[in-house]
Amino acid sequence: MLRMLRYSNDRVQQKNELETIEIQLLLEGLYRYYGFDFRDYAFASLKRRIWNTIRAEGLTSVSGLQEKVLHDPACLERFLLGLSVHVTAMFRDPTFYLAFRDKVVPLLRTYPFIRIWHGGCSTGEEVYSMAILLQEEGLYHRCRLYATDMNEMVLRQAKDGIFQLNLMQEYTQNYILAGGKKSFSEYYTAAYDHAIFRSNLKENMIFSQHNLATDGSFNEFHVILCRNVMIYFNQSLQQRVHNLLYESLSPFGVLGLGRQETLRFTPHEQDYEVLEKREKLYRRIR
Numbered sequence: 001m002l003r004m005l006r007y008s009n010d011r012v013q014q015k016n017e018l019e020t021i022e023i024q025l026l027l028e029g030l031y032r033y034y035g036f037d038f039r040d041y042a043f044a045s046l047k048r049r050i051w052n053t054i055r056a057e058g059l060t061s062v063s064g065l066q067e068k069v070l071h072d073p074a075c076l077e078r079f080l081l082g083l084s085v086h087v088t089a090m091f092r093d094p095t096f097y098l099a100f101r102d103k104v105v106p107l108l109r110t111y112p113f114i115r116i117w118h119g120g121c122s123t124g125e126e127v128y129s130m131a132i133l134l135q136e137e138g139l140y141h142r143c144r145l146y147a148t149d150m151n152e153m154v155l156r157q158a159k160d161g162i163f164q165l166n167l168m169q170e171y172t173q174n175y176i177l178a179g180g181k182k183s184f185s186e187y188y189t190a191a192y193d194h195a196i197f198r199s200n201l202k203e204n205m206i207f208s209q210h211n212l213a214t215d216g217s218f219n220e221f222h223v224i225l226c227r228n229v230m231i232y233f234n235q236s237l238q239q240r241v242h243n244l245l246y247e248s249l250s251p252f253g254v255l256g257l258g259r260q261e262t263l264r265f266t267p268h269e270q271d272y273e274v275l276e277k278r279e280k281l282y283r284r285i286r
Contacts, residue, residue: 022062029070037213040237053082077153084151090125094177097133099279101179104254105137114143117221119212120229121147124158131201136181148210159207161197168195212241217248224249228258242266255282
């Protein structure tokens with residue numbers, strides 16, 4: 001009986017080791033052939049999303065997915081959509097926007113022109129939220145919002161500025177809690193099952209493909225928002241991204257992170273002062 005149990009445990013261990021090797025080969029193939037680098041993403045959540053795609057594609061193994069991804073562009077697009085995390089909402093975490101109005105907007109009023117980068121913008125809800133906030137604060141006319149994501153499909157959705165109408169009740173509540181100064185419905189037009197946001201909100205937005213894992217700095221920004229993105233990266237990739245954000249932030253610029261993210265134990269922990277501790281707003285001081 002003991003021998004059978006040991007044999008069973010050995011088989012499970014071998015299966016897990018093989019699966020790990022298959023995942024490593026899949027990620028290496030994605031990087032070497034397409035340039036998408038997921039090799040330093042947190043392994044457990046990555047593995048879970050890979051298996052979600054395997055089942056959705058009607059496959060039975062990681063190796064089977066690797067073959068299909070490398071030879072079928074449509075499968076690649078579906079895979080990237082499933083592999084990326086796109087949990088977002090307009091005025092998500094409303095108290096963050098309250099803190100931004102209180103702590104950051106007064107700083108921005110001192111600049112003649114303002115560049116803001118949303119790294120990992122997903123389908124764009126938080127970019128439109130920022131545009132609304134800046135418009136209400138009388139600053140949007142001198143702002144440029146750069147919204148980037150590695151996934152071209154979600155960027156197309158973000159550019160359109162069209163969201164599900166059934167989400168507007170939730171978004172309206174978020175907007176009110178975030179200190180909204182108007183009626184939220186003024187910012188969109190309802191059409192069938194969709195809410196189409198006003199074109200003037202998109203006037204100062206630039207959407208572009210950018211991979212935080214592999215791409216470099218492309219401008220100097222007064223504000224960088226990279227919220228709820230790095231929680232999916234391992235420590236090595238988090239450090240790389242923190243270096244990128246620091247290099248891209250102007251002196252005395254503002255960095256916004258997600259609530260589960262931190263500057264502690266990063267290469268630049270001493271290079272920022274805390275503007276708002278709970279909402280993870282920091283100002284570069286060196």
